[in-house]
Amino acid sequence: MYEQFYGLKERPFSLSPDPKFFYLSEVHREAIEHLHYALIQKEGFVLLTGDVGIGKTTICRVLLEKYQKQYKVALVLNPMLSEEELLKYIVQDFGIISSGQTKKELIDDLNKFLLEQHALGRACILIIDEAQNLTVELLEQIRLLSNLETEKEKLIQIILIGQAELNIKLSQLEQLNQRISVRYHLKPLKYKEVTSYIYHRLTVAGASGGITFTKGAMKQIYKFSKGIPRLINLICDRALLAGYTSKTTRITKALVNRAAKSLGKEGEITYVPTAFFKRRMVMALAMASFLLGVALSFTFHDWLSHMIPYRLYKINTAKSNVLQTKDAVPIKKIKKSTENKPKMMYFYSINVEAYQSKEEAVARAKALKNAGYETFITKVKIPKVGTWYRVLIGKFENKRDALEEEKRLKKEFPEAWTIRVQRGGI
Ligand SMILES: Nc1ncnc2c1ncn2[C@@H]1O[C@H](COP(=O)(O)OP(=O)(O)OP(=O)(O)O)[C@@H](O)[C@H]1O
Ligand SMILES: [Mg+2]
Structure with a gap:
């Protein structure tokens, strides 16, 4: 809509998790480093968590691009499936030709494929996004997949990605939880990164320096978004629209405020914990007071x-x-x-x-x-x-x-x- 006015090839702040726009913030870089490290070490299970809109699916896409030339990768984006459906999906995404219908047949085909790849020296990676939606039964099924191994090493590396409540779900599955050796929790962007993030996305979309966001505008965007990329995108998209209607390429604090207003609640969109998460938080608080005593004999740094x-x-x-x-x-x-x-x-x-x-x-x-x-x-x-x-x-x-x-x-x-x-x- 406003692309032509600003001289852009496309909309810079779309909400799709397009890896082309990926900005390597400190947390995103650390997250990828952790995942990469775990894969190299053949750690079996890795966990990446983060709040809504922080960039988890974007990281899945970036990993897929990064790894698919070198490894065999299967990506499950929506795991709200039955056990058989999930196995079928994984088998298909690895490109395995299988007529298996039952769990056993599908696992046998998968195992055969993993052994073949292992013989060829190619690692197999399974990435599951939205893993907080996995049922306990499915998580158990995934744990069993990680048991596919030779005498020396795992045949499949599994990356679980999801919202923070995934940690609570995992705490119910001690066997699986203990197998997760590398974990990373994505945090929001810092103020300075928000500025770089915005200009990075503008440049990828074809901007050649004609669009400016004033310091006041940047501060407001940070205030409203709290550094969450999806919220930054929402506000910036609306701010560009507001600039377009005012025929200016200089995005000011006032334009950002107008944009935030049009999003409702002055743009302050916050993460609302689910009922499940709230219940667990009460339990977690009780647990925390108990752990405080234990923590006295353990330094925070040792714990980290x-x-x-x-x-x-x-x-x-x-x-x-x-x-x-x-x-x-x-x-x-x-x-x-x-x-x-x-x-x-x-x-x-x-x-x-x-x-x-x-x-x-x-x-x-x-x-x-x-x-x-x-x-x-x-x-x-x-x-x-x-x-x-x-x-x-x-x-x-x-x-x-x-x-x-x-x-x-x-x-x-x-x-x-x-x-x-x-x-x-x-
Ligand atoms: N590092 C990044 N670089 C560029 N854009 C990003 C980055 N992180 C997130 N985004 C953008 O923010 C938006 C939300 O990202 P994404 O869908 O990956 O979040 P999410 O954590 O998977 O959210 P949800 O919890 O709802 O699944 C997308 O438009 C995406 O392009
Ligand atoms: Mg997502």
Whole structure:
């Protein structure tokens, strides 16, 4: 409707989960990293959760694009099916020619296919979106699928994607729950990311710089959407429409307000928990007070490092050994490094890369040292995941200084993140 006016090839804020528009925000990137990591490790089960409209289906589509050349992928977008229907759907989506009708026949055909693919060295991935809609029986059926394995490894990697209440459903199925080794919960975009997200989508839709959103407009969009991509799309689409009717390509706060008003409730669309979720929340609160006592003997950080095997939060507390590369004496010291100050039990540093091979990590740390960075390696053992060697830059006793340095390093190392390091091993 307004595309021509703005010189766009298509609508930039459509509500479809089109991977072409995918914006790699910090959380979306971390989510994909987690899933990818689990697949490489052949972890069997992975869980991705997030609120309504946060981008779960979009990630499914991105994964499908990313993986289908290399792996065999089946994607179930709506699992409200019977057990036989679900199996048939999976069999068909993998492209298996099967005349199976019963559960046993379908599972036999699937198993045969998985073994063939395994022999060809090709991994098979099953992605299930909207997994919060799976019944307990279907979840049990999916657990049984994950039992298809050779003596050495799983034949199928399963990614369950759904809303937060999926966690509650899974808690009823201890056998399945325990098998999920990697979990990630998507959070909304931050304010700065909302701005980049909007311009990214405009550019993909063909904008060539003619459309501007004022700072005030951006702030309002963030306020109304709380960083949820679907809500950002809704508001931006209406704001562009409002701009079009006012014949302006400059989207202001007033236009955003008008757009939000036209969406009702001033655009403040919030997530309403389902009745099931509400009931469970009451139980969860009771449970939480009990767990509080237990938590006193467990630090929050230890808990995180156990719950989240790979990197999820930018806090690392796993008791890591710090191996200083033999000749990692800094050539160009980072300004804020506090090496000579009295030593605390821990310090902050910036993790720029991580390797499973110590040799690779050492080689990389040396190269960075030669480039003038103060480098270290920490060895971290993550339960059920294995040992990783992290390449770190800088030592800071103050987290704020480390975060500032992280910001600077991000230009060269987009993956950079601040961690806390136990001093013990130095
Ligand atoms: N990272 C992203 N980059 C670009 N667009 C995104 C991103 N994340 C979400 N969106 C957009 O937000 C909208 C909602 O995304 P999506 O349908 O994937 O959400 P969802 O989490 O699956 O929602 P639901 O819980 O309702 O299934 C879509 O228009 C999608 O294009
Ligand atoms: Mg979805």
